[in-house]
Amino acid sequence: MMKVRVMLPEGEQIFRDYIHNLKVNPLYTRPDLNVDYFSQEFSPEVLIDETKHFNSRMDLAEYLQNCFNSTGVKREHILPINGMWTWLAYIWFDQLAPIKNSDTKERKLGEDARYICSSNYSDYYRHLIAGPYRIYSLHNPENLQIFLYDPVHNLSDYNEQFSSRQFLISHRNIVEAFQKLYFDPQARQPKQGSQSRKKPGYIRRFVKILQQFELTYDIYTMPADRILDLLPPEFDGWK
Amino acid sequence: MKRTLNYTGRMKIKRENVSINFIRQNNNVVAFTVDKLDLNDLTLPPDGRVYVEAYYRTDLKRYDFGTAGSIRYHSSCDLRDIASPENAKFRILVANPSDGKIVAYTDRISPEESAEKKTILPVQFSDLGNEIWQVKYEGEEDSPILIINNRIPNIQNIAKQDAQFFIYVYPGVIREILSHMIFVDVLDSTTDPSTGWHGDWLNFVERLGVEPPETLNKDDKDNFSEEDAIRWISDSVTAFCDIYSNKFHEFIKKLEEMP
Numbered sequence: 001m002m003k004v005r006v007m008l009p010e011g012e013q014i015f016r017d018y019i020h021n022l023k024v025n026p027l028y029t030r031p032d033l034n035v036d037y038f039s040q041e042f043s044p045e046v047l048i049d050e051t052k053h054f055n056s057r058m059d060l061a062e063y064l065q066n067c068f069n070s071t072g073v074k075r076e077h078i079l080p081i082n083g084m085w086t087w088l089a090y091i092w093f094d095q096l097a098p099i100k101n102s103d104t105k106e107r108k109l110g111e112d113a114r115y116i117c118s119s120n121y122s123d124y125y126r127h128l129i130a131g132p133y134r135i136y137s138l139h140n141p142e143n144l145q146i147f148l149y150d151p152v153h154n155l156s157d158y159n160e161q162f163s164s165r166q167f168l169i170s171h172r173n174i175v176e177a178f179q180k181l182y183f184d185p186q187a188r189q190p191k192q193g194s195q196s197r198k199k200p201g202y203i204r205r206f207v208k209i210l211q212q213f214e215l216t217y218d219i220y221t222m223p224a225d226r227i228l229d230l231l232p233p234e235f236d237g238w239k
Numbered sequence: 240m241k242r243t244l245n246y247t248g249r250m251k252i253k254r255e256n257v258s259i260n261f262i263r264q265n266n267n268v269v270a271f272t273v274d275k276l277d278l279n280d281l282t283l284p285p286d287g288r289v290y291v292e293a294y295y296r297t298d299l300k301r302y303d304f305g306t307a308g309s310i311r312y313h314s315s316c317d318l319r320d321i322a323s324p325e326n327a328k329f330r331i332l333v334a335n336p337s338d339g340k341i342v343a344y345t346d347r348i349s350p351e352e353s354a355e356k357k358t359i360l361p362v363q364f365s366d367l368g369n370e371i372w373q374v375k376y377e378g379e380e381d382s383p384i385l386i387i388n389n390r391i392p393n394i395q396n397i398a399k400q401d402a403q404f405f406i407y408v409y410p411g412v413i414r415e416i417l418s419h420m421i422f423v424d425v426l427d428s429t430t431d432p433s434t435g436w437h438g439d440w441l442n443f444v445e446r447l448g449v450e451p452p453e454t455l456n457k458d459d460k461d462n463f464s465e466e467d468a469i470r471w472i473s474d475s476v477t478a479f480c481d482i483y484s485n486k487f488h489e490f491i492k493k494l495e496e497m498p
Contacts, residue, residue: 074320075322076298076319076320076321076322076324077322079322079323080322080323120361120363120384121361121377121378121379122377122378122384124296125296125297134296134297135297138297138298163297166294166295166296166297166299169297170294170296170297170298170299171299215249215341215344216249216340216341217339217340217341218288218290218332218334218339218340218341220290220292220301221334221339222339
């Protein structure tokens, strides 16, 4: 077990350089950033298992929620601490950027925002640790499977379309309606074709229609089923 | 820019009729008060439910303010369970209780105290190849973000302090953003635009001492003058450069001192 730390700007720069260097040289040596010049211990003390393997984004979010809850740390206090999320990504980096070629050791790497937690409006939700925790700690996990069913290194279009839109992601009933429409609970994965532009009522159409509802209906007070009832016939095939 | 069509006759709550202020403890935002919410200029059903919502990113909290006929003010509204409450914005709506439709609305209200401090042009540093800067419209409500090339050594200090960078880059950035606001987006009003960042930039130009023409709405075919709009943009850039003339003189002085 390890004490949670907060990455300092000096550590963040070295971590960023490491990620960039890996793209050129997959064997680039990982720097030790668990020293006080690069990171410092989070207070109050929170312990995490740095060797823990996560089967899904849900698994990761649930684990972190338990770690923080057990020490009485509240989500509203930790979400703004970007350095802590960056440090957690550094610790579990092998799972967030898994090796995709065992011969060359080349990794599956995405943009920096997936590992370096940012406050930028355009990409804060893309962080692979803070992102799942942020929504898991806010909504009923039963309604979040569509966002959290996949491996920890994935950032699906379901997340991209929803999490970037404040109005949608902040309404628990819209989140529930979205999952009811597009998630197959038996198969434990999204319904086939729900991301396909060729299918009527695919996910981006849902986003567009809900943006119109935002200015028409008092969505906040509506149960998820009432939202589904309001959708036009193009969505009937998903119900 | 999110374009909206108002098919339901939804009324707009004017910003000047709303006043929201933060309450702080030890310099931290812990709550807010609604000190003014005047709906008297709107014809609303007396039983229309009035709600104020505070939000930031994934967090949203709703407060019941009674009805349009009898607004119920709170002495304070707690914000302590919202992450980064100092960044919260506010939405006010009046909903018809019979069919759940919104009859009056306003959004993206900032507390009064933060208006002066708000950054209208966030800066990010990214690899732009061989370009020095770009403006991307990817902020809140597609607002502008200045992207500066992080391949330039010491660029964060240069962007803040270097006179040459300042006079070469920022006037161009302002021209780009004002042009985008008028000719790519639609600036629907110069006094109460529906897009928050348009209002912020209009205020910025007003503080430079430049008044807008009668309209800057390119869709208002009868009154819009492209010539006036271009002149307003140029006057704004000129006024900005005049206010920061010290940067220009600093740059000239450096040139003169060069061996």
